[in-house]
Amino acid sequence: MTSHFNTKERILHAAEDLFAQHGFAGTSLRQVTSRADVNIAAVNYHFGSKENLVNEVFKHRMDDMSEKRLSALAKAVENDPNDLEGILLAFIQPALALTLDRHGGAFVRVLARAYAEKNDGLRNFLSENYGQVLREFAKAIAHCLPQLSKEELYWRMDFVAGALTYAMADFGLIKRQNGVSEKAHCEKAAQHLIRFAKAGLQA
Amino acid sequence: MTSHFNTKERILHAAEDLFAQHGFAGTSLRQVTSRADVNIAAVNYHFGSKENLVNEVFKHRMDDMSEKRLSALAKAVENDPNDLEGILLAFIQPALALTLDRHGGAFVRVLARAYAEKNDGLRNFLSENYGQVLREFAKAIAHCLPQLSKEELYWRMDFVAGALTYAMADFGLIKRQNGVSEKAHCEKAAQHLIRFAKAGLQA
DNA sequence: GTCTATAGCGAGATAGAC
């Protein structure tokens, strides 16, 4: 399976899985190279350092997700700038899509974990990129809800992002039922979340 | 400041701060004992192992917060079983109170971090205890919103818990303004969150 | 109950052959 990829890609995939499972500090490069079935020295050859590997794992998925979010947002706004549900879907759908991807599912937990890491520079790097995307959505949502103050809007968007992160990472009470496919579970999650977030934003 | 406490308590407080800042795997016992100004051997004398220290740090605050939540819930329900806002406040207030505590503020991030740790046994221990408290709240909220299916209720409570965790841990777009006291910031957070969560639950 | 000292291990990183 992994043997279709070259050394660098195998390291990236193995690291993504392990970071999701054990965190950044909790994962050793030895674990990564062992799972990727490459030599221990390869990671320093290709990435220079562990810290650099962490950043690359991140950038890879974040760039992809942000791009999908922004293009979905542009399409939704062009279609109907007052369709709050469409805008929310543009925000939620790309995150959802990740959980259906073989390796992306791990990344969702990596993402949640990164939010829990407070000072590590990774967090700053993240909030800069991710922050810009959030501001685009804020603009679109503000257009739908002109009565909302900017402060109130930002609070509520934080709540939506929190609910999304939490639900996507599969914390909490809700567990996927045995009879339900992962895809169906995620679609249900999106549907519930959009309904909830829409009502909360309109409060 | 810390010298008012004995060795064991100093270790607990130092560990709480550092776990919040660097995570569990990212914090060494040497950092802990150095900050607590106790000898490196003291932690193994008092706690046996690092893993045990992690659990104790957790149990200490969780027991306290769960107790406060449940007693506030009992009071709210006794006062008016249909007061959804009162029930939400009982859920949110004790988490809020922690962020105003000298050491509790760190714990909120420790908590968020624990949710991001998926397989480490700590997560199971947590979901068992915390899960019971959540189910009590689910019962009370279900009474206020009898038209909601159990599944829908659980989804929405997950979203509320996510929004709370995210907001409390100070992720996201919203930053405390320089002119605003921490206490005022938290009260505003609670006020916004209750409004948002109430509307979302009633959707 | 608290110290010093150290055992024993696994980490990240690198040098240099191939």
Added chain:
DNA sequence: GTCTATCTCGCTATAGAC
């Protein structure tokens, strides 16, 4: 570009003096 071998460091944990 990938390997083996190894350096150096910091970690958890413990033994034993006080």
